Amino acid sequence: MASVDSSPSAWPCAALRDADLARRTTLRVGGQAEWLLEPATPEEFQDAWRAARERGFVPRLLGGGANLVVDDGVLPGVVIATDRMRRIFRPFPEVSGEEALNSETPRGEMVQRDPAEDPRLVCWAGATMPALLRSARELGYSGLEGIVGVPGQVGGGVAMNAGGKWGDMWDCIELVRVGNDDGSFVDIARADADPLYRNANLGGRPVIGAVLRFDPQPKLLIQERMSEYLLHKRTVQPVTEWSAGCVFKNPDPEISDGRSAGRLVDEVGGKELSRGAAIVSPLHGNFIVNTGQATATDVFTLMEDLHDLVAQKTGIDLVFEVKRWRAQDVLTAPTS
């Protein structure tokens, strides 16, 4: 690994050394990133990616930190955060998906154009999911109501194929732009992709942006559906507490007799477990909540405890949905 100039100005975009990550995640645990890069555009992202790889690092990608547990201490290497790449726009009418990602209808023209004529939105990776859903609702674009209330960013949502019983992120995807190891971009049409449950199956490549296609519908109907789903979500998930979403993926219903991961945890008494200030949510057995001063070690240990308890009592080997960034995992790239 090449040595890294310790000045933030050595990077081609905004950069922070020893940047606190806890406040950038919804669970609020963890330490610092040795380097945190914050590109504001896809071009800056490309430069940042290449600069990191030239220095021997494989960057980790941070979206809204809503499905992530970051280790305590200093995470070596580079984290690229997409927060600043937050643009959402309507593409120029009738351009193809690839061009749509690069084109934007001028504001004046956009106001005059009927949104139903070309019901598409372009999002950069850092656009937040709530902002995307608000834009869709305001334009009368239906298709993503089922994931209302899911926090995070579009890049993370696409990579994780975020969703629930009323739909998934990929239901509206027309095209996704991803980055290759060498920093070049490639566009993947929906027909050529094979998204899986909570995994877009993109080979770990960074999502740079996406084109989404919707179904034009009356705003009122869209709003009603969103309100109904949100109300339900608030009754079954601890949405106002510090958590990282679901800890485990739901197992194959044939293996678990249709029981979700949360129900399995509940049935084996997992809700009684805690570690330090990390507890299992009384509302939902698949959520770990940081009640204040939990550490990543508390959370990692509690996650393992739950996994082992379910395995011992049911024989089911639950798979982690939440991503775990361990300080001991140093991701290196070959340097020339």
Ligand SMILES: Cc1cc2nc3c(=O)[nH]c(=O)nc-3n(C[C@H](O)[C@H](O)[C@H](O)COP(=O)(O)OP(=O)(O)OC[C@H]3O[C@@H](n4cnc5c(N)ncnc54)[C@H](O)[C@@H]3O)c2cc1C
């Ligand atoms: C209260 C609560 C409720 C939730 N409800 C749901 C739900 O109903 N359904 C659901 O599916 N999820 C849910 N989640 C989890 C979370 O909101 C989703 O997984 C979300 O899509 C994560 O997006 P993010 O931007 O926060 O990703 P992060 O947490 O930042 O990252 C998650 C993973 O995606 C990778 N990643 C991030 N950005 C990119 C990118 N641009 N390109 C490639 N990889 C990237 C990261 O490296 C990491 O591996 C919930 C979370 C919370 C806290």
